[in-house]
Amino acid sequence: MKGLNLALGAAGLAAFLLLGEAVPRLGLVKEAYFPPTSRIAGALGDELADSAFWTALGDTLTGWAVGLAVAACAGVVAGVVISVVPYLREATASTIEFLRPIPSVALIPLAVLLYGTELRSVLLLVVYASFWQILIQTLYGVQDVDPVAEETARSYGLGTWARIRYVLWPTALPYVMTGLRLAAAVALILTITAELVIGAPGLGARIAVAQTSQAVPDMYALVVVTGVLGLLINVGARSVERRALAWHQSVRGEVAV
Amino acid sequence: MRRFLLRLVFVLTLPVVLLAVWWAASDSSTDVYWPPLRTILKTFPDVWTADRLRTDALPSILRLSAGYATAAVAGVALGTVIGSYRRVRAVCEPVLEFLRAVPPPVLVPVIMLFAGIGHTMKILVIAIGCVWPILLNTVEGVRAVDSVMAETARSYGVKGFARLRHVVLPSASPQIFAGLRQALSIGIILMVISEMFAASNGLGFTVVQFQRGFAIPDMWTGILVLGLLGFLLSVVFQLVERRVLGWYHGLRATTRRSR
Numbered sequence: 001m002k003g004l005n006l007a008l009g010a011a012g013l014a015a016f017l018l019l020g021e022a023v024p025r026l027g028l029v030k031e032a033y034f035p036p037t038s039r040i041a042g043a044l045g046d047e048l049a050d051s052a053f054w055t056a057l058g059d060t061l062t063g064w065a066v067g068l069a070v071a072a073c074a075g076v077v078a079g080v081v082i083s084v085v086p087y088l089r090e091a092t093a094s095t096i097e098f099l100r101p102i103p104s105v106a107l108i109p110l111a112v113l114l115y116g117t118e119l120r121s122v123l124l125l126v127v128y129a130s131f132w133q134i135l136i137q138t139l140y141g142v143q144d145v146d147p148v149a150e151e152t153a154r155s156y157g158l159g160t161w162a163r164i165r166y167v168l169w170p171t172a173l174p175y176v177m178t179g180l181r182l183a184a185a186v187a188l189i190l191t192i193t194a195e196l197v198i199g200a201p202g203l204g205a206r207i208a209v210a211q212t213s214q215a216v217p218d219m220y221a222l223v224v225v226t227g228v229l230g231l232l233i234n235v236g237a238r239s240v241e242r243r244a245l246a247w248h249q250s251v252r253g254e255v256a257v
Numbered sequence: 258m259r260r261f262l263l264r265l266v267f268v269l270t271l272p273v274v275l276l277a278v279w280w281a282a283s284d285s286s287t288d289v290y291w292p293p294l295r296t297i298l299k300t301f302p303d304v305w306t307a308d309r310l311r312t313d314a315l316p317s318i319l320r321l322s323a324g325y326a327t328a329a330v331a332g333v334a335l336g337t338v339i340g341s342y343r344r345v346r347a348v349c350e351p352v353l354e355f356l357r358a359v360p361p362p363v364l365v366p367v368i369m370l371f372a373g374i375g376h377t378m379k380i381l382v383i384a385i386g387c388v389w390p391i392l393l394n395t396v397e398g399v400r401a402v403d404s405v406m407a408e409t410a411r412s413y414g415v416k417g418f419a420r421l422r423h424v425v426l427p428s429a430s431p432q433i434f435a436g437l438r439q440a441l442s443i444g445i446i447l448m449v450i451s452e453m454f455a456a457s458n459g460l461g462f463t464v465v466q467f468q469r470g471f472a473i474p475d476m477w478t479g480i481l482v483l484g485l486l487g488f489l490l491s492v493v494f495q496l497v498e499r500r501v502l503g504w505y506h507g508l509r510a511t512t513r514r515s516r
Contacts (some may be wrong), residue, residue: 005347010350014356033370090267095275103445106483108453109468111288111474193362193446197453204363211366211472223363231360252427 043195043217044224053206057123057225060202063119064233067126068184075131075183076176078191079138080164083154100136104129104190105197112198122194122202129190130183137179174245181237190229203229273337292474297481302472307462317459320376321448324383328440332388333433336395337425346396357393361386362450370373374455379448386447387440394436398429434498439492445487460486489514 011165020037025030046051104125111121116207145168153167195204203226209221276294283293305314323445339345364382372378402425410424426433450463464479 008344008347013351015348016352028370076301082321087267090264091271095266097270098272098488101487102484103442103449103487105446105449105453106464106480106487108449109464110290113470113473113476189360189362189443189446191359192283193450196362196365207363207366211369216370219366220489223359223367226363227355227359230360231515234354234358 030169032216035220040219040220040224044221047221047225048217052243054203056203056206057229059119059200060191060204060229062193062196063122063200063202064184064187067121067123067191068180068187069132070123071127071130071183071187072134072180074127075134075179076138079135079142079176080168080172083139083142084168086161096132096135096139100132105193108194108197109192113255116201117198119200121198122191122200125194126187126190130187133183133186134176134179137182138172138174142168144175145171170248174248177241177244181234181241182236185230188216188226188233192226240242258480261380276508282491289471289473289499291415292384293334296474296475301478301481304475313420313458313460313463314486316376317448317452317461318461320379321383321444322453324380324447325387325440327384328387328391328444329437330437331384333400334442334450336351336433337399337421337429340396340399340428340429341425343364346400353393353396355391357389363448365447368435369455372450377493379451379459380402382451383444383447389446390435394432394439395429399425401432405462418490434502438494438498442487445490449483 017037020040021102022036024031024034024036041083056255082092107125111124115121117125124255149167150163153163158166191202192204194200195202197204199205199208203222206217207222207226208223210216280294283291284295286293314457339349353364361382364385367384368385370376372381376469405425406428410420415424449461449464455460458482460479464476464483467473467476467479
C-alpha cells in the first residue's frame, strides 16, 4: 500500500516535470518566461557549482536559524511567565490579539532605515513574525494542564519552578513543538522576503538580482532551491517533533491502560 | 456589572500602559527614526485623508479580496476533488507539498515576468500564494469525513451534489477554515510585498515611498495603518468563522439532541 502510494507520488512528480518540459517546448507559453525543466536543471547545476550560491545559502540559513532561535526562546519564556503569574493572561490577552495580526512586512521600511541591509534587519522581521506562533501555542499548551495534576503537585508542596518543570512543561511541549514547526516555516518565508525586498545578502537577494538581469532560468532554479529548503525544513521539523514527543505517546498509552 | 467592569479593566490596562510608555519614552525623542508618538498621531489625519484612502487603501483591499476569493474558490474546489479520490491524492501529494514549501514572496518576481506589473500580477500573486494552505487543508478535511456519516449518506442514497453540500463540505469546514486563516496572513504579506516591488499606488507602495523620502512620521503612520488593517481583517475573519462554523456546530448540537 505504502509502496503503491510512493510509486504514484513519484509518477505525479515525473508528470509535473515532464509537463514543465513540454509546455514551453510546444510553444504554449514563451520560453523566455517559462524555460523548460531541462534548462532550469542546467541553471541549477551552474548555481551549485558557484561558490557565491553557497555563501548566499549560508546567509539565508543563518538568518533563519538565529531568528527562529531568538523567537523560540522569547516566545516560550514569555508564554510560561504570562500563564504562571496570576492575572497576567487576562491582562495581556487584548494586546496579544491586537499585535499578532499586524503583518510583519509592515516593519520592512523601519528595518531598512534602522539597519539597512544588515542581518539585523532580517532578524527584526523574522523574530517578530515567528514569535507570535510560538507564544500563542505555548499559551494554549499551558492552558491544557490538567487541574488535578496541578493541584496534586501543589499539595505535595512543589515550588513554582518544580511545577513548571514537571507538570506544566511536559503538558505544553506538544503545543510548543507545533508552534516551532509553524514558526520554522514562517521564519523561512520572512527571511527570503527580507532578502528579496530589502536586499540583505542571501537567496532572496540572488533571486532579485537574477530577475533584474533577465537570467530567467537561474531565477527559476533559485526558486526551486527555496522550495526544497522549505520542504527540508518542514520534514526536519516534523522529525524533531516526533523525536521530542516520543515519550509523550508512551506516557499517554500507559495512562490509557 | 462589576464583572463587566473588571473585564474592561483587564482588556484596556496593558494597551493604555504600553501607549503611555511609548508616548512618554518618545516624547522628547530627537532621533530621526523614532519620532515622538505625539508627532506621529498629529501627522496621521494629514496623511490618511479620505482622498488617500480612496487612491491607496482601496486598491490594496480590492486586490487582496480578489486574489483571496480566487484562492478560496480554487483551493476548496480542487481540494475537494483531490481529497475525494485516493489515487489522485497519492499522485498529487508530493508535487503539492513542494509547491506549498516554496516561500510565496518569491512568486512576485516570477509572476512579474508573465503578467507585468499591473493589477493582474498582484491579484495572481496573492491568489497563487494563498491557494496552497486552503487546498491542502481541504484535502485533509475531505479525507477525514466521518466514515459513519459517509456510510449513512450512502445507504440513504445521498449522492453527487447533495452529498457534497450536506455531508462532505460541512464536515470538512473546520479544516477549511483553518486553511483560510493561514491564507489570510499570507495574503496580506503578499499584498504589501507585491506593491513594494512595482506599483504606482497601494499601501505598500506608499509606505516605501515615505521611507525613501525620509518622511519618517508619515512612514510610521503607514505602519500603523497596515497594522490596523491586519487587525481589522482578522476580526472580520473571526466573525465570519463564528457565523459559518456556529451554524455547523449548532446543526451538530441539534442532531445530537434529537437523537
